[in-house]
Amino acid sequence: MTNSSRAERAVRIATAAGRRQGLRADSPRVLHDVFNVLVHLAPDPVVVRVPSLTLVSAEEQAARQRRELAVAGWLADAGAPVVGPSPLVPREPVEAEGTSLTFWEYVHESATDGDSADPRALEDRFVEQTGRAAELHRLLAGYPGELPVLSSLVPATGSSLDALRKQPQQFLTTADLDRAEGEYAVLEALVGDLPAHFPDARLQTLHGDSPGYNVIRTATGPLFSDFEDVTRGPVEWDLTLVGPRGIAAYEQAGGGPVDRGLLDVMEGARMLQVVGALALVPSMPELGPMLEPVVAQWRTRAPLALPGVD
Known part of the structure; x- marks a missing residue:
């Protein structure tokens, strides 16, 4: 499966899962595509992480994700400098087409001050x-x-x-x-x-x-x-x-x-x-x-x- 087809699948299932969660997901766009595909469900400030390379079942993936959501959510609630779970959906993994998804806050990445090549x-x-x-x-x-x-x-x-x-x-x-x-x-x-x-x-x-x-x-x-x-x-x-x-x-x-x-x-x-x-x-x-x-x-x-x- 090529990067493009992984991304296309991720956008499809992230959009469908997001809408089931009550999000609009009118203009989804891929932010990142390597081990995971990150899909911004614009215009909502939500990013869906779609695992695209894994050797574990969706059930085992979900168990890991529950630990991640618990820890990252605990940090975010304490005001720590982290990207937290999206407050617009429950802090639970969402199953879609045999894949377990998680929903995160969308944050605007700042410019690199022109030194990215240095x-x-x-x-x-x-x-x-x-x-x-x-x-x-x-x-x-x-x-x-x-x-x-x-x-x-x-x-x-x-x-x-x-x-x-x-x-x-x-x-x-x-x-x-x-x-x-x-x-x-x-x-x-x-x-x-x-x-x-x-x-x-x-x-x-x-x-x-x-x-x-x-x-x-x-x-x-x-x-x-x-x-x-x-x-x-x-x-x-x-x-x-x-x-x-x-x-x-x-x-x-x-x-x-x-x-x-x-x-x-x-x-x-x-x-x-x-x-x-x-x-x-x-x-x-x-x-x-x-x-x-x-x-x-x-x-x-x-x-x-x-x-x-x-």
Whole structure:
């Protein structure tokens, strides 16, 4: 299915679902089309997120979305700088054509001040946004609900690797897949009892998908968005692959000391997650070349191992 056909389907089901919710949806338009398709149901200030690449059932997707809506809604109610669930519809996923949809506030993204092509300016912006994640973590630490630990890793990455074993991809050798499955076994043990291996780890509610990368800049300030991987875990999981400047900005903003050893393990886990994402290539062939550089980087790392275990 091409990007265009994914987008066409997303617009169709988002529009129909929105109208069932009492929205007008007279002029729907696609804002984004990669792993999810985001559809603005203009003229209403509502954006529908339509998952377009997933290996899970609509029921499992809805369970994840309920956690996301609960956490993002709790933050929005507290006045946190986040894109919240739309107040115009109930805070519940909506099923449409075997897909589970969520409805969010539409926010106006501000201009990029002409620096979008300047790599240094982009890096500076990302570092600043990573520093802001320290305040987000302080807010998330107070979330009163129950969440699974590192659920986007275990069992999600295991399911992706199972799919890859059944339908191998050109980007992975048999040796790569054997290594990935061995690393996943390490992650299962780690997630099963993380404090036993990292006693000083700060376990709390997390964004789950590198919040510094998931920021929408508006005229009134930056807003964190896309909490679909919300989970409980160490703050280091939210700080993977941000680089030394990003870590320094986070610590200087009061995020507390980052455990470099745990960060290294979490970065290896993040790369393994990317390896698992190759299972989506049959649905989106252009994804393979996009992920290949991270897979190449993963190959250069020592395989994941539990601390103190050879």
